[in-house]
Amino acid sequence: MMALTNGMVDAHVKQPLFSFGVITDVQYADIPDGRSFRGIPRYYRHSIMVLQKAVKKWNEHGKLKFSVHFGDIVDGFCPKHESKNAVEKVIEEFQEFKGPVYNMLGNHCLYNLPRDNLIELLKIPTLHGHAYYDFTPSPHYRFVVLDGYDISAIGWPEGHPHQLEAMDLLYKKNPNIDKNSPMGMVGLERRFLMFNGGVGQGQLEWLDGVLQDATMCEQRVVVCCHLPLDPGAACEEALLWNYDEVMNIIHRFKCVKACISGHAHEGGYSIDSHGVHHRVLEAALECPPGSDAFGYMDVYHDRLSLVGTDRMKSTEMAFES
Numbered sequence: 001m002m003a004l005t006n007g008m009v010d011a012h013v014k015q016p017l018f019s020f021g022v023i024t025d026v027q028y029a030d031i032p033d034g035r036s037f038r039g040i041p042r043y044y045r046h047s048i049m050v051l052q053k054a055v056k057k058w059n060e061h062g063k064l065k066f067s068v069h070f071g072d073i074v075d076g077f078c079p080k081h082e083s084k085n086a087v088e089k090v091i092e093e094f095q096e097f098k099g100p101v102y103n104m105l106g107n108h109c110l111y112n113l114p115r116d117n118l119i120e121l122l123k124i125p126t127l128h129g130h131a132y133y134d135f136t137p138s139p140h141y142r143f144v145v146l147d148g149y150d151i152s153a154i155g156w157p158e159g160h161p162h163q164l165e166a167m168d169l170l171y172k173k174n175p176n177i178d179k180n181s182p183m184g185m186v187g188l189e190r191r192f193l194m195f196n197g198g199v200g201q202g203q204l205e206w207l208d209g210v211l212q213d214a215t216m217c218e219q220r221v222v223v224c225c226h227l228p229l230d231p232g233a234a235c236e237e238a239l240l241w242n243y244d245e246v247m248n249i250i251h252r253f254k255c256v257k258a259c260i261s262g263h264a265h266e267g268g269y270s271i272d273s274h275g276v277h278h279r280v281l282e283a284a285l286e287c288p289p290g291s292d293a294f295g296y297m298d299v300y301h302d303r304l305s306l307v308g309t310d311r312m313k314s315t316e317m318a319f320e321s
């Protein structure tokens with residue numbers, strides 16, 4: 001039996017409020033298979049086939065309200081003269097989905113194209129040019145999409161204040177000449193790498209305002225960000241630089257129930273000290289031919305249920321309150 005929020009108990013309420021498709025790190029490029037810096041195989045051409053299968057399944061499902069790609073639409077090894085074509089090719093696959101698709105910026109997107117071009121190509125529903133936004137797919141739920149590369153050494157024009165702030169932080173926190181290397185860095189400090197980024201002051205204030213509003217509207221909130229926000233769900237090298245500041249804001253409110261990310265390709269899951277679920281999704285890029293990683297989330301008043309395909313593990317996320 002399922003308890004409803006108004007105290008009634010109904011044995012028949014089984015239908016989700018709504019459902020949506022999920023996939024991450026398609027990281028497509030028309031180049032031969034390769035490996036990550038750590039030697040993990042990457043299938044740059046196969047990843048778009050994983051997306052094609054995902055879209056087919058999502059359309060067959062027939063009731064998905066929207067889908068979300070959690071960043072890194074193309075890979076940094078994509079030859080730069082092909083970047084725009086590669087992004088457009090992936091977007092064309094997403095356009096086969098019968099519903100809206102929400103995107104967010106990942107580091108590999110920014111290796112390929114300036115953020116302004118990406119915001120336009122990915123149709124990021126921007127306010128004042130920002131790559132962070134929110135949307136309300138049902139009266140009971142708000143989705144907040146964070147820009148984890150707001151403070152970033154990549155993607156901003158040379159000398160932009162947000163690039164300078166990022167370089168300043170990297171020089172303070174990372175002693176290596178190669179700022180992508182965590183060599184000699186210990187524990188959580190290992191997140192201060194050039195391929196990660198942070199959420200700037202303006203975005204933190206915006207987040208606080210959105211969560212105040214969601215609380216007033218009695219909405220539950222799902223936070224989406226390319227970079228993971230909890231050390232329990234991903235390795236230190238994958239975390240948002242100021243995940244702690246973001247989580248301090250989130251923890252002041254009770255409305256945020258889950259944070260969903262990409263970037264750490266092996267995937268992960270944790271529940272933090274405040275009962276917030278953190279699910280890092282498995283990457284499409286690392287699926288060998290014949291395997292897949294995508295899924296959909298069924299959204300209920302009291303839980304999220306991730307129904308994963310193949311390498312994307314299914315996960316039940318029941319809310320504490």
Ligand SMILES: Nc1ccn([C@@H]2O[C@H](COP(=O)(O)OP(=O)(O)OC[C@H](O)CO)[C@@H](O)[C@H]2O)c(=O)n1
Pocket residue numbers: 036037072076107108178180181182195235237238263264265
């Ligand atoms: N120790 C390292 C690790 C990486 N690099 C270089 O940094 C760039 C980005 O790395 P990459 O593994 O491609 O980034 P992803 O976003 O695909 O994955 C994120 C990780 O899984 C998070 O843990 C690339 O140019 C690497 O060569 C490096 O120099 N030194």
